[in-house]
Amino acid sequence: MTLLLDTAALRPQDRSEAFYAAMMSASVPSRVEHEDPQGDVHARMDFWQLGAPDLFRNEGSGIRLVRTPKHVRIGAPERLALAVHVIGTGLFSQAGFGQRVHTGELMLVDLTAPYEFAWRGHGASQAFQIDYADLGLSVETVRAAAQRLRNSPLYDLVLHHLTTLPSVSNALQGTQSAAMLGAATTQLVRALLTSAAEDDKQHLAMADVLFARITWYARQHLADPDLTPARIAAAHNISLRYLYKLYAKHHLSLEQWLIGERLERAGRDLASPAHRHRSIAAIAARWGFLDSGHFARRFRRAHGMTPREWRHLHQAPDRDG
Template sequence: MLLLDTADLPPEHRVDAFRAAFGQASVPCRIEHLGPAAAVHTRMHLWEFGGATLFTTDSSGFRLVRTPRHVRMESPPVVALAVQSSGTGRFGQFGAERLVPTGDLMVSDLRAPYEFSWPGRGGSRAFQVSGEQLGLPPDVVRAAAPRLRASPLHDLVRDHLVALSRDADRLAGDPGAAALGTATTELVRALLVSAAAPDRRVPAVRAETLATRVLAYVSAHVTEPSLTPERIAAAHNVSVRQLYKVMAVRGVSLEQLVIDRRLELARAELLTAAGRRRSIAATARACGFADPSHFTRRFRAAYGRTPREWQRMAP
């Protein structure tokens, strides 16, 4: 969902609009713009994934300052994991300061004061989750913050957030959006535990979160006909046999999972304005089914109606 595009506003209103939109998407803080007010420009988006949110910003330079007074204000305790998508950020919290280059992750414990800025142009993709949902004590988050890059899960989680941001409109509207938010939260938790105790927990964390990472991967790539068990196993550096074993422990059939996700997507798509105009075969292909006849048989078995009958039920 687009929160703000200052290109649509007169220059004299952009600063106030920026502050209002940021306040809607995140927690209270002071915002300072690093340049003349007339040069302020930004695009902000916010999507909901169950109890978590994805907040993206692309803008001219600014500085955020969250003071002890802001922390004392009534606001939900939130932890944000962000990938710097462009530019170089500067982040300071708990007495430490570091640069955040393009492609790096940064964790902000919004339950405590912090400062963050970038000069010139920059961009950020932030997954925000409540402290209660994350389920980690503040000392673990604090210990992990300066060591994210040391975790072998860093690139995996970063790439997941980038993929989530790239296709956020479609994914946030999918029936599995809340489950995807839960899976992403588990990935964030795994990264923080891994980074906080890198020598002791990495192998265990990778094993414990394999099923979660697989579920997130399937959600991100479900419309691709090439999504096979072999591809999923290769993406997670495990054998197909190990992949099946791990999913079986969770009571999940991998093939049925992919089919179910595709069917859920197709069922929602058929009721949209675009879906009502599109042929059944085109919808099948768009949702990852290579064979329209197979799609129709699966759809009827799952929902008791053919895709055409379901499509005609649209208001």
């Protein structure tokens, strides 16, 4: 173990600068903000070299680390960090995903991209850091796994391993086994991320199948006046929120999609000789438009002409009349 920093041995006015220097030597460039820069800034940083990867532990007063796009452009080794929060609660966000990390939980940080991480009061986190080249996984796989770590059956095993890694590393300090431990930990992390990413792919595939089923169901029931998003969600045992999320992933609004499908069906009926005897209002009502004026406005917006003009355009004269 290498002691990178212990602010107990420093004057209070020197601690922030020392903290920044130690943090930059152990990890990638970022902005450091102390919760109370004029107050009791204190920290201890420990570092273990485990062959190619390393282990970094930081414990101290409240901080906020911000890695900006500018920091990314400055350059740094292409690395990631799998961290376990060991004291307090941390707040982590990256690529639009926010996570409250409680004591004894894992978080995955892609160090090649911007992120923010913070805790208030006294806290501690320790991170296993490894180069992408040594891990052997693509950035895409890592990012797919980041939000689904808990779905891996290896989560608890890796969590326990990382939690106990400092004490084991201390016992192996100065031996060849330290590098072997780093290689074994790398294999565990690779297995965790691969299984989490595969679960994500399976989840996406299942979501696509569910979307296809819902689309088929809705089209079969377009003429039902009580076909609502709530009914569609209930029929497929999902929440209304998840239903909207499925359509949003396909860049669709569920309500607008339903209206578009109903307008298309109404247009078919208006153009069909088989429905010549039906009034426009009756056809509109058949497809859920009980207000004929509303239907006419919607139809014109979709087709560029009124329902009557559409019918006249598509229906040939009755030669028997």
